[in-house]
Amino acid sequence: KKYGTGNGYSLGVPENWAAYEDIAEFFTNTPIDGKKVYGHTDFGKKSPSLGWRFTDSWLSIAGAGDTGLPNGTPVDEWGIRIENRSPVGSSVERGGATNSPAAIYALQSYIDWLNKYSPPSAKQGTFRDNNIAAAQSNVAQQMFLYTLWINEPAYQQGKMINEKGEPVWRLAPTPHGRYWKQGMKVGYQDAGSWTIPKNTRGPKRAAAWLWAQFCVSKSAAVAKFKAGGTPVRHSTLSSDFVQKNKSRWGGLIEFYQSDAIHLWTDTGLNVPHYPLLFRAWWPNLDRAINGQISAKEAMNNIAYEQDKIMGSLKLARYSPKLNPKRTQAYWLAQPGSPKPAQAREKPSTLSYDTAIKRWRKAPQ
Known part of the structure; x- marks a missing residue:
């Protein structure tokens, strides 16, 4: 009631970043049972995991890229523009979106929320620290969670x-940033597979294949899910054990049995050289988080460094062919991404039951 009176809408699952931010501010400034709580948590320590936070999905959740699955066409969640299957630019000047208003908004929001609404230790934490810290019963919400952590004892x-x-916490659909549009990817998930090297031959190859079959067999898959919480088979989700105990995972089973799983995708082949390009991200993000440079400067640095790296790559297929530079105004006036600056959206929340129904009926 107190939240609704002060904000003009009901407390619920935030549908967008505006509501998420309002809820974060409310809980950070409202003691619960006389105790200090926080409306948000994330992490800020200089490490590769800081880069993963952004390349995995932060920009796509904000809405920096284009519609089209799995990664956005022609601009993906890294802000890289693809034409005829070849990367043509990361910076707005070349038609990319890594330093677009949406990307700068994404990083500035990350910094603001980390400073205003997170536990004091968050800026010194890595992604593991952050996900465990979220289970200390003093954090109201988190933008997105790597689901492997929910099997940690802390949860x-x-x-x-x-x-x-049974858990008192719940997993719910990820709130969207103001630039997000229907038809865009929603978040990130790893999708692994078994790899048997080409030089593994004869009996060793047969043994490797037999072992792989055992590891993904129905009985082994259920046992692994009980221990690790990461399903690899639909049959695991529909097994008697999981269905009888699905409340233990706080919504994870409902997610994996919904249509929404197709909207959470991994990094695509549109990133021409992951290791080289990734190096541009976390050092610049760290400097912005620590106030050494602005969010705009950080995203400019990343965009221009990615352009430089892609311009030097010579690949066997689909080698980058950078667009000539144009003014940012030219590209921001074109349809799709990169997108011009937008005003704060109207905050919107959903009941938890409605949010779960959205998962079940997610558009493909």
């Missing part, structure tokens, strides 16, 4: 569960 004990041993 299955103390104030994180009720008297029946």
Whole structure:
């Protein structure tokens, strides 16, 4: 009631970043049972995981790229523009979006929320620290969670569960930034597969194939899911054990049995050289988070460095062919991404039941 009175809409699952921010501010400034709580948490320590936070999905959640699955066409979630299957630019001046208003907004929001609404230790934490810290019963929400952490003991004990041993926390659809449009990817998920090297021959190859079959067999897959919480088979999700105990995973089973799984995708082949390009991200993000440079300067640095790296790449197929530079105004006036600056969206929330129904009916 107090939240609704002060904000003009009901407290619920935030549908967009404006509502997420309002909720973060409310909880950060409202003691619960006389105790300090935080409306958000994330991490800021200089490490590769800081880069993953952004290349995995932060820009796509903000809406920096284009519509089209799996990664956005012609501009993907890294802000790289693809034409005729070849990368043609990362900077706005070349038709990319890595330093677009949407990307700068994404980083500035990250910095603001980390400073205003997160526990003091968050800026010194890595992605593991952050995900465990979110299970200390003093954080109201998190923008997105790597789901492997929910099988950590911290999520299955103390104030994180009720008297029946069921979680009091819930997984819900990711809120969108103001630039996000229907038809864009929503988030990130790894999708692995078994790889047997070409030089593994004869009996060794047969043994490797047999072992792989065992590891993804129905019985082994259920046992692995009980231990690790990462499913590899649909049959695991529909097994008697999982269906009887699905409340233990706080919404994860509902997610994986919904249409929404197709909207969470991994990094695509549109990133021409992941290791080289990735190096541009986390050092610049760290400098922005620590106030050494602005969010705009950081995203400019990343965009121009990616352009430089792509311009030097010579690949066997689909080698980058950089667009000539144009003014940012030219590209921001074109349809799609990069997108011109937009005003703050109207905050919107959903009931949890409605949010889960959105998963089930997610457009393909």
